[in-house]
Amino acid sequence: MGTQTERLTDIGPPNYEQFLHPVIKKNYGKWKYHENLAPGVLCHVSETGDRIYTVRAGSPRLLSIQTVRLFADLADRYSGGYLRFTSRNNVEFLLDNPDNIEPLRKDLAESGFPVGGTGNAISNIVHTQGWVHCHSSATDASGIVKAVMDAVYDHFTGQKLPAKLRIALACCLNMCGAVHCSDIAILGIHRRAPKVRHDMLNKVCEIPTAIASCPTGAIRSATVDGKPSVEVIDAQCMFCGNCYTVCPAMPLNDPENDGLSIWVGGKVSNARSAPRFSKLAIPFIPNNPPRWPEVVDAVVNIVEVYARNARKYERVGEWIDRIGWPKFFELTGIEFTRYHIDDFKNAGLTYARSAHLRF
Amino acid sequence: MGTQTERLTDIGPPNYEQFLHPVIKKNYGKWKYHENLAPGVLCHVSETGDRIYTVRAGSPRLLSIQTVRLFADLADRYSGGYLRFTSRNNVEFLLDNPDNIEPLRKDLAESGFPVGGTGNAISNIVHTQGWVHCHSSATDASGIVKAVMDAVYDHFTGQKLPAKLRIALACCLNMCGAVHCSDIAILGIHRRAPKVRHDMLNKVCEIPTAIASCPTGAIRSATVDGKPSVEVIDAQCMFCGNCYTVCPAMPLNDPENDGLSIWVGGKVSNARSAPRFSKLAIPFIPNNPPRWPEVVDAVVNIVEVYARNARKYERVGEWIDRIGWPKFFELTGIEFTRYHIDDFKNAGLTYARSAHLRF
Amino acid sequence: MADEMRATPLLDELEKGPWPSFVKEIKAAAKAKPTADDLLGQLELSYKEKISHWKHGGIVGVMGYGGGVIGRYSDVPEQFPNVSHFHTLRVNHPSGWFYTSDVLRKLCDIWETHGSDLTNFHGSTGDIILLGTKTDELEATFNDLTKLGFDLGGSGSVMRTPSCCVGEARCEWACYDTMALCNDLTHTYQDELHRPAFPYKFKFKCSGCPNDCVASIARADLSIIGTWKDDIQQDDAAVSEYAAAGLDIQKDVCDRCPTKCMDWDGKRLSINNRECVRCMHCINVMPKALRPGKEKGATLLIGAKAPILQGALLSSVLIPFVPAQELLETVKELVSRIWDFWGEYGNNRERVGELIQRIGMPAFLDAIGLDPVPEMVSAPRDNPYIFFQSEDVEEGETPGEEALDEAAVKETK
């Protein structure tokens, strides 16, 4: 580690203890049970009888420092200055005095931050950078999230679903945000093979690395107008974008053909059934900014059909387990196409290898 | 079809109708229900009120014409000359007169043919040629079948198991008995790479075909003492024998290393759970003719542990579903080894990808 | 012939015990037949040395047929000259393996004249196996067999003898006439059965209901499994009798139903037939009270095979339901399209199920002109690697032929 200068380096994050509410410090590891007092409001009760109240508010995740300071002010006013963020990017205020819950909720509402996301709700959408900061995005992230959350808002502030419903969005197949295990996943996809920039490829990329990056072996070396470069066998490309990740000269962004796909039935928790991947529901919806109405409708439709048909405690995937995929497509009115049938590496393991059929 | 000479060809099998018992012909497609009168004895009742009685007897499948004639005699005596064989190679006599059941059973017993195999029993073992007729066999078939059936005889003549228990044996990985979906499968395996007969390979095999036959790409062309031949990369060979099937000059039979493996929990029927493959229980047991005591003990142990622990209607695989594989290995005392963990084509799909664990 | 028996101390051990002994069978034949006697000797040697003494057969067979005979040669012919050739004939069985004593005796007579006196009733594909004879007896055996109305089964890259469960002949659950279909298919495809024209073998098996008593889903390239579309036929009085007789309907029937679509209130059993997946369990447990529905037919599944080369496969759903009366025509029509595509694009020794694995079901469906339905999958894909077809994307290349393009292309996967 030749880099140890006078500069401070490798100090890691500050210890969390200094940021813990006194009641939490005192009752750390002593919590006995919790109650869900209202949507977005939790009360955790300790062996010692102490209680900590949590007020959870929705956040766009992309925050200006002005809003972060607003959260700080609210924390000073109502929760002794103590707050945290959740694994789904909501903000949680930690109160020792229940009388502060209502005024905090009012102040949050006035600044446009809804309280909710607990229990059998749709919580915040885990998402990624999109056009705000990423070069490989097939779509924007924040815009779709905003449009969808506006549409399912009542499921954030309410808790009337059969179970938790987790939505996630990733703007390309890299799937930052790990959408692959969500009740409903919104995934940005490319649909055209990369357009190779022969003029610059040799300058900005290692040709062997580019070739090696392709899972389907669609890339082979080629010499184009004298310059060493690569060519892509279009028919062999499934648009994963990995070549672009390793080689800037192979962009595959394409306004006409980039868009969204919708995946359903994944889960992460071990509750009842094992964790599982989301499965393809809709192969492609074109990008339609600024509010992506087709994507919003698709998500709302799935949510509502689920809400109407699932039994209590059934996550989306567990509901589909019970009714079967044919019924899912029938109830949602989504078309089943050849694209729904796996033909990648383990193709065949998802074919129906029994005579168990409903008619 | 230039072979249409005076010779009769392509006439196909005789029509089954001429071989049907009159009662069956009359009630064909009209059967209403059946009763299991006793192990090996079924009564099917027709809409018309007619009844046909079936007496099923165990058979070694490898029959001399003397025994076939004996069956014919018994059929004449008791079932109007009508009989059939089952998909598990038992013989069934079809009687219209129930008074003939007992005498038939007696005669069969005297000639050494037990009546049974119906209901929740161990029926006949589906098996293959082995040393009696096949070159690629890693073991004999009939001998092990005889030894195992002697040991589980009471489960053939009785019906006291939780459910049907199907045993099958194949003498090499070609799996001619389709053992891959059996409650208990006994599978002959090779464990040593083929010894290439360089002296003759080029004369009796197509080298490209031999090379192409290897699923793991372990075979490459080589020239040995001037002769074009192939060599096998031992480390890449998993002894499937496919090269031997296409090339006689690549034998992999080996008295020391050939032997048996035991597989459990497969099923074919769609009853309750979907059909499924058998899974590895014991990777290797050496050949020990004439009675393969280790194989017999292994099968009997699994049968008895299953019989003691499974609930009514649970096939072996369904029982393991309920108790979990760790418990299966614990109860049977079978050692779990690195060989039990899949590392072939879809390796990884059988890894435990949840936190669902019993302690 | 062999008047005093040869010594077979090892095999003799297998004459002991209650289960009928194949050794006794061989010895019975050996009394009259030196071939059987030499088989006994060679088998004893195999038991001693723990190794097979057969070697690869060359092509042997009968005139104009490409299969049906498995050539076998002893690798110790000097010790056992009578089995220096020991070929088996595979003979089409009558559907359902039904016989009369008369026809069985005639088969025995033929084999007594030409062969070893040893047989298998039956081989695992379902054929009658005439176990072991010399090359020059093959033609003669064949001629006597055809005179009796029998013909050879398949071996090599041909269609194999179809087999079926007993079906309507003796089972109340048969949802179509398995024996008729099996017999029709066998007769329809005599040429495909006798003359190798395929990349590899092709097997049909016909089961009358989801109990699948011929294990078709595990062993047949085309598995035809009976099922029904309407409601399970229910006899409430009979249900009550089972309950009265002590059957625990809640525990043994309802709780074992895979979809939990049955409800027993202690008096009446109600089945939500739309949720029922036709697994047969409740019917199996209460045959007097429950029966398959009246709207009968079969599910067609494709691609089962043993593990060589890429791992075993179970058949998967291709057509969820075909009405019983349309079955033969539908199967013929479908099979012709499958054989055309497989014949053209299948690699040597590639079963149709392996072809589908290689190119993917979507490309296969395109090729045989079948529309995808969700019943074909246990679940839709979970990976995002969708090969969008050019016709679906803007400024795409000429549509059509994608399936075949993809077929060609994805061999690299």
Place this chain on the structure above:
Amino acid sequence: MADEMRATPLLDELEKGPWPSFVKEIKAAAKAKPTADDLLGQLELSYKEKISHWKHGGIVGVMGYGGGVIGRYSDVPEQFPNVSHFHTLRVNHPSGWFYTSDVLRKLCDIWETHGSDLTNFHGSTGDIILLGTKTDELEATFNDLTKLGFDLGGSGSVMRTPSCCVGEARCEWACYDTMALCNDLTHTYQDELHRPAFPYKFKFKCSGCPNDCVASIARADLSIIGTWKDDIQQDDAAVSEYAAAGLDIQKDVCDRCPTKCMDWDGKRLSINNRECVRCMHCINVMPKALRPGKEKGATLLIGAKAPILQGALLSSVLIPFVPAQELLETVKELVSRIWDFWGEYGNNRERVGELIQRIGMPAFLDAIGLDPVPEMVSAPRDNPYIFFQSEDVEEGETPGEEALDEAAVKETK
């Protein structure tokens, strides 16, 4: 700065509706910051053209660190000069994402001085994301951050910032101290976090129980999921209260138990804890009545990742149970063995889960010196392709070789 706002008709649509608007956030920042204002402009352009206007970054960062900064450059710098560079810093978050108003304000002040005023609380790996600044501000930002006690997170082929659920800080179900472990790991591996020495990224995530509130099984190369060994703690009085309060314990609890190991007789709930798979459902439904056992610890699972290249993976069981007090040491010891092997045998850009897929779990276990246990698999192998190891096999001979001769002509089967 940008006194009168630029026109953003498309983005303005996203200020409407009840959910908090990121556009409002960017506009708020844009009031003071030209960078934010140009971001707004470029984003509006992306919305118009339906395409990203960011380019691949070259490597940018702070002295002595190999990661923590994501370089981004506008591909339309002439239109939006202020975002011609627009790099983000990834900053280690305090375990559990706990803050005080004070420390948040100080972070804001730093970013106000050096950056765009825009942030993510938090990035999906868990870092604080400082969204967008120029290359020459990086070092200065870093120095102010470290003075405040913060440090950079990871990017590139390094260990990434570990994250954890709130655990014992505010959850009654935590089976170990997730925040302490997360903090310890982050501090222990500062060098691995800041200086690329791996084939690819490596992520830790710590969840206190099988509810897995940080989605560790889906997103972490090493997933640490709390569980317990003894019996579920049960308060019968509280169970009755739930029943009295109208909870249908049979339907909502027992019938939903994956192993059906719970029995409710209307009065007493009995759990067969040996059959319980620790799924959490019953506890989740009755938090006042049921709790994880007292013998607490965690399951270690390995290999989760997103789909690139060979398809997504969930982590799989590596060590079924580690007692809570031994967790840190066990993880450190295990990880060192895993990193050694992965470092040596992993291909470039090959995650540890992909390495295991490639070489197989058995070989991986050999390499890291762990014994196989059945808990590692959902089922043993079903294919017979066992690579027997030479030490388990005798040096064999093939007798009867001389017997092979050319009489055996080419096999056709």
